[in-house]
Amino acid sequence: MxxxxxxxxxxxxxxxxxxxxxxxxxxxxxxxxxxxxxxxxxxxxxxxxxxxxxxxxxxxxxxxxxxxxxxxxxxxxxxxxxxxxxxxxxxxxxxxxxxxxxxxxxxxxxxxxxxxxxxxxxxxxxxxxxxxxxxxxxxxxxxxxxxxxxxxxxxxxxxxGAGQMTKLANQIAVALALEAASEAIRFAQAGGLEPSRVLEAIGAGAAGSWQLANLGPKIIAGDYRPGFFIKLIRKDLRLVADAARESKVALPGLAMMASMFNSAAALGHDLDGTQAVAAVLDRLADVK
CATH class of the missing domain: 3.40.50.720 (NAD(P)-binding Rossmann-like Domain)
Structure with missing residues (x-):
């Protein structure tokens, strides 16, 4: 063709x-x-x-x-x-x-x-x-x-428009799953566990997700090379917020993740991969 x-x-x-x-x-x-x-x-x-x-x-x-x-x-x-x-x-x-x-x-x-x-x-x-x-x-x-x-x-x-609405629903799930993966890894590291073994243990059960399996190892390695930019997930979540206002839907998790990705951008990660949201957890841990 x-x-x-x-x-x-x-x-x-x-x-x-x-x-x-x-x-x-x-x-x-x-x-x-x-x-x-x-x-x-x-x-x-x-x-x-x-x-x-x-x-x-x-x-x-x-x-x-x-x-x-x-x-x-x-x-x-x-x-x-x-x-x-x-x-x-x-x-x-x-x-x-x-x-x-x-x-x-x-x-x-x-x-x-x-x-x-x-x-x-x-x-x-x-x-x-x-x-x-x-x-x-x-x-x-x-x-x-x-x-x-x-x-x-x-x-x-x-x-x-139905394709885009579906993609925006996807982005809500992706953002929250990535935050869950990031927090689980940081928690495991702080508790003295080997994080790669934690991924192996929990990834096979109910906690398993694409984000955990594919971005978890990158978070552990501090590898923030982009597969999907922080700046693009920030744009997508703005689109979700606009559509949610039109539909009068409350999405409290969305507000939290928009804040997390905006913080990652403020730390200089806008052109890094979405897994760089994990860097925000490090900064929050340093706040007294």
């Missing part, structure tokens, strides 16, 4: 690469050109701008950071879009914005899915992401063969 991929960052680049490696023709564009050019050796065609990337593509993927970024991509690409194309936004942004974008492109005869993902950079590289899609079901079925190269599971969640 002729595919356009806009956004070749820590998640987008390996996802686009997976589509290249199964034989699709992929045109890529990124605001930082060097990130797009890095895929040229793998056969990607580097486009000069978003409009050039999407022109003639059967499917257009967007994987950028935030709501204004997606809106800007759509605005720049819109003059080149034609009826019958499918646009799939795999970023994590506002559900309300996704509904507006879907309605806007529908007037052009362009199908639109919001299909955010979970699984981090490892999932992007290995094709094991979890994909949560909102939009028209026939558009989801059209995208399904491509999703199968990107993720282990793709689930149709309902109308436009």
């Amino acid at each position: 002729e595919i356009a991929w806009i956004g070749t960052g820590i998640m987008g680049a390996p996802m686009a690469l997976r589509l290249l490696r199964v034989g699709h023709r992929v045109r890529v564009f990124n605001r930082t050109p060097e990130k797009a050019r890095a895929l040229a050796n793998d056969g990607a065609i580097v486009a000069a701008d978003a409009a050039a990337a999407v022109a003639g593509a059967e499917v257009v993927f967007i994987m950028v950071s935030d709501t204004p970024d997606v809106e800007a991509v759509v605005t720049k690409a819109e003059p080149a879009l034609k009826a019958g194309q499918l646009v799939i936004d795999m970023s994590t942004i506002s559900p309300r914005a996704e509904r507006a974008l879907a309605a806007r492109l529908k007037r052009l005869g362009v199908d639109y899915l919001d299909a955010p993902v979970s699984g981090g950079d490892v999932g992007a590289k290995e094709g094991t992401l979890t994909i949560m899609a909102g939009g028209e079901e026939n558009a989801f079925e059209r995208a399904r063969p491509l999703f199968e190269h990107l993720g282990r599971r793709a689930t149709y969640m309902g109308a436009s």
Whole structure:
């Protein structure tokens, strides 16, 4: 297929690469050109701008950071879009914005899915992401063969915006599970236990989680290299807070985790992985 991929960052680049490696023709564009050019050796065609990337593509993927970024991509690409194309936004942004974008492109005869993902950079590289899609079901079925190269599971969640709402629910669970893992490790270390053995012991039982298994060893090693940036989880939790206010839902755990991640950013960890939230526990322990 002729595919356009806009956004070749820590998640987008390996996802686009997976589509290249199964034989699709992929045109890529990124605001930082060097990130797009890095895929040229793998056969990607580097486009000069978003409009050039999407022109003639059967499917257009967007994987950028935030709501204004997606809106800007759509605005720049819109003059080149034609009826019958499918646009799939795999970023994590506002559900309300996704509904507006879907309605806007529908007037052009362009199908639109919001299909955010979970699984981090490892999932992007290995094709094991979890994909949560909102939009028209026939558009989801059209995208399904491509999703199968990107993720282990793709689930149709309902109308436009439903994919993003599901992803935001995911982020609540992720943030709180990460805090639980961080506190358990710090508690074990303070009690004189070997933390890696604690992970082995409790990870096989009811305390087990993806965060404990995958980020626990990094917390123990002080390895804060990013698989998913602190700055991005902070953005995601702001989106959750906005949606919760609209729905009049109380989320006390969300408020705590927003504070923890904001503190991590204040300590200089905004461009580190989410596991750097563990550094905040060290600072809190020093408070007299």
